[in-house]
Amino acid sequence: MNGGMISFILGSVLKVESALLLFPCIVAVFYKESAGYWFLCTAVLSFVLGYLLSRKKPHNTVFYLKEGCVTTAMSWIVISLVGCLPFYLSGEIPSFTDALFETISGFTTTGASILSDVECLSQSILFWRSFSHWIGGMGVLVFLLAIIPLSGGSHMNLMRAESPGPSVGKLVPKVRATARILYMIYFGMTIVQLIFLLLGKMPFLEALMITFGTAGTGGFGVRNSSIGGYSPYIQWVVAIFMILFGVNFNAYYFILLKRFRQAFDMEEIKGYFLIIAAASAMIFVNIYDKTMTAADTLRHVVFQVGSLMTSTGYSTVDFDLWPSASKVVLIIIMFIGACAGSTGGGIKVSRVIMMLKSVKRELNAYLHPKSVRTIKMEGKALNQGAISSVAVYFITFTLIFAASFLLVSLEGRDLTTNFTAVLTTMNNMGPGLADVGPSRNFGELSVLSKYVLMFDMLAGRLELFPMLVLFHPVLWKETWAGSKRKRRRSRREKRAAAK
Numbered sequence: 001m002n003g004g005m006i007s008f009i010l011g012s013v014l015k016v017e018s019a020l021l022l023f024p025c026i027v028a029v030f031y032k033e034s035a036g037y038w039f040l041c042t043a044v045l046s047f048v049l050g051y052l053l054s055r056k057k058p059h060n061t062v063f064y065l066k067e068g069c070v071t072t073a074m075s076w077i078v079i080s081l082v083g084c085l086p087f088y089l090s091g092e093i094p095s096f097t098d099a100l101f102e103t104i105s106g107f108t109t110t111g112a113s114i115l116s117d118v119e120c121l122s123q124s125i126l127f128w129r130s131f132s133h134w135i136g137g138m139g140v141l142v143f144l145l146a147i148i149p150l151s152g153g154s155h156m157n158l159m160r161a162e163s164p165g166p167s168v169g170k171l172v173p174k175v176r177a178t179a180r181i182l183y184m185i186y187f188g189m190t191i192v193q194l195i196f197l198l199l200g201k202m203p204f205l206e207a208l209m210i211t212f213g214t215a216g217t218g219g220f221g222v223r224n225s226s227i228g229g230y231s232p233y234i235q236w237v238v239a240i241f242m243i244l245f246g247v248n249f250n251a252y253y254f255i256l257l258k259r260f261r262q263a264f265d266m267e268e269i270k271g272y273f274l275i276i277a278a279a280s281a282m283i284f285v286n287i288y289d290k291t292m293t294a295a296d297t298l299r300h301v302v303f304q305v306g307s308l309m310t311s312t313g314y315s316t317v318d319f320d321l322w323p324s325a326s327k328v329v330l331i332i333i334m335f336i337g338a339c340a341g342s343t344g345g346g347i348k349v350s351r352v353i354m355m356l357k358s359v360k361r362e363l364n365a366y367l368h369p370k371s372v373r374t375i376k377m378e379g380k381a382l383n384q385g386a387i388s389s390v391a392v393y394f395i396t397f398t399l400i401f402a403a404s405f406l407l408v409s410l411e412g413r414d415l416t417t418n419f420t421a422v423l424t425t426m427n428n429m430g431p432g433l434a435d436v437g438p439s440r441n442f443g444e445l446s447v448l449s450k451y452v453l454m455f456d457m458l459a460g461r462l463e464l465f466p467m468l469v470l471f472h473p474v475l476w477k478e479t480w481a482g483s484k485r486k487r488r489r490s491r492r493e494k495r496a497a498a499k
Contacts, residue, residue: 004056006071011054013075017082018046020135021128024086027205028124035124038089046082069466070475076458080104083132092125097447104454106132108461109343111219111313111430112453114443119224123205130209130220136461137216137245137343138186185252186343190215193241200234214241217343219313219430226315226438232299235316239303243276246310246338267378268350272309272339275349279333280305283326304330310338311345313430320437327433331420334429345428345460347397354382354390396464401426404456408449421445425456 021043028036084103087093093102098114105112106129118126190211197207209222223229227238247269254263263269284301288294300317307314308330319330337346357375364373374381404422411418413435420432421442431438442450459467469475 006067006074008054008057009071010075010078011050011052013079014046014050014053014082016050017079018043018050020131021046021083021086023131024124024128027127028122031123033122033124035086035090035092035122038086039124039128041089042082042085045085049082066469066475069469072462073458073466073470076107076462080107080458083107083128086128087125090122090125092121097450098443101442101450101454102129103132104457105425105430106130106218106220107136108428108457109133109136109216109218109311109345110425110428110457110461111213112425112436112457113220113430113441114450116441116443117224118221126222127205127209130212130218130222133216133218133220134190134212135216137218138183181253182249185249185256186215189241189245189252193237196237196241197234200231200237202230202234210238211241213314214238214312215245215343217242217245217310217312217338217345217428219307219311221314227303228316232296235299235303238314239299239306242303242310242312242314243306245312246306246342246344247272248339248341250341265378267353268339271353272349275333275336276302276305276309279309279329282329283322286323286326286329305333308429309333309336309344309346310342311428311430313424315431315438318437318439320433320439331423331433334423334427337427347394347427350377351390351393353377354387355394358387358391393464396468397426400456400459400464404452407452408445411446411449413445421449421453422456425453426460428457428460 021039025036025039025043028034028039080100080103083106084096084099087099087102088096093099093115101112101114104110111133115121121129193214194207194211197211198204202210206222209220210227212218213220219226221227227235230238248266251263251266251269254260280298280301283305284298287301288297292300303314303316304319306312311334319327322330335347336352337348338344340348340350354375354377357377361373361375364371375387376382401422404426405418408422409415409418416433417435420434421436424430424432424436431440434440435444436442442453445453455467
């Protein structure tokens with residue numbers, strides 16, 4: 001275990017976070033809010049801790065997937081612990097557990113909130129709350145990959161541990177260049193959406209915060225009605241950009257290179273838009289009546305399908321009041337989620353396609369036992385390892401879901417609340433149904449339930465395994481053994497020097 005490099009990257013993450021904490025300070029100064037003092041104090045603390053951890057860069061900068069998973073998981077835990085301090089110290093979220101829940105929900109782009117009245121928060125707190133979505137959407141480590149020089153395959157091991165999807169590829173030969181391209185696309189799309197919202201006469205700060213929530217597919221609103229209180233134009237803009245941010249960013253790279261056929265022929269993207277269209281059509285037919293025009297019904301349906309498919313979690317209506325058939329469709333698309341390589345959550349469309357193709361192959365094997373069929377994605381044959389990894393992901397997801405569901409159920413709430421609370425946090429969705437529906441929040445849950453759901457949010461954002469690695473006893477056994485060997489070597493060197 002390359003502990004020195006892990007410490008160095010954790011320190012770099014904290015220094016980046018200290019710089020990011022200065023942005024809400026600027027907002028606080030502009031609005032003359034006292035919360036800015038706590039942001040500044042937290043920024044200083046973050047920088048000092050980061051400096052202490054990264055002041056000495058280790059000679060060995062190579063580390064492998066094991067270290068990549070540990071570094072990624074610990075980085076997200078550390079930025080959440082530091083990021084929650086302004087909420088707690090300012091007193092605007094007086095409970096540390098609630099402050100941590102809100103922060104983890106922000107960084108993991110879940111959007112599940114413990115707050116019942118967001119409009120009473122100061123502007124700087126609201127800004128940091130929404131800004132955390134934008135930071136977590138692409139991933140803070142992906143940003144670091146663009147600036148930290150590592151050796152060998154270390155860049156790729158970090159990217160594999162943090163990036164969403166069954167597989168992670170490079171857009172260009174160098175991983176650092178890939179990270180830069182991804183952030184350029186991310187930043188560019190953010191600016192475009194901000195311009196569209198400003199054209200709809202939305203106040204600048206509100207437009208910026210809503211854009212952060214859309215780009216990161218997070219869903220923290222700045223009004224108690226989420227997006228319901230804005231004009232139809234703004235609702236359409238947000239709906240369209242939520243769907244666009246749920247697309248695999250590789251497609252945008254191909255579009256920039258004018259390789260349009262390669263971009264639009266991606267199997268996952270076709271499936272993604274097909275699911276959105278089919279879900280929207282089914283819900284529209286199910287809920288349409290004469291009390292609302294067809295245009296308004298279509299807008300609300302497309303908005304909610306896009307919001308939950310991409311794991312954003314914004315809402316324009318209380319979809320918990322929709323008929324059961326519509327809610328079942330919404331639950332299904334919550335499981336599926338967005339595309340791999342996007343800022344969206346969920347199981348991912350590519351995994352669903354791969355599993356459906358695996359089922360089809362097995363059925364064909366029963367009918368034609370001697371036939372040999374390969375599973376292809378994007379015209380390329382998948383090896384058995386890739387198919388097995390998807391199956392293992394589904395099994396692991398199911399086990400964690402079942403365990404979390406059981407623990408949350410100890411609180412004694414109804415089945416729908418418990419089920420959708422776990423579903424929305426593991427898939428980084430935001431609101432669920434019943435007591436955690438769009439008109440309610442997670443604030444009334446017990447402390448145990450909140451910590452279970454916090455783990456689920458982190459595990460869901462990091463594709464399960466980086467978080468699970470932290471709990472593997474072999475990891476800590478090897479770390480302890482390595483530490484003992486290092487101490488023995490140090491003592492031998494001291495004795496040799498004394499002689």
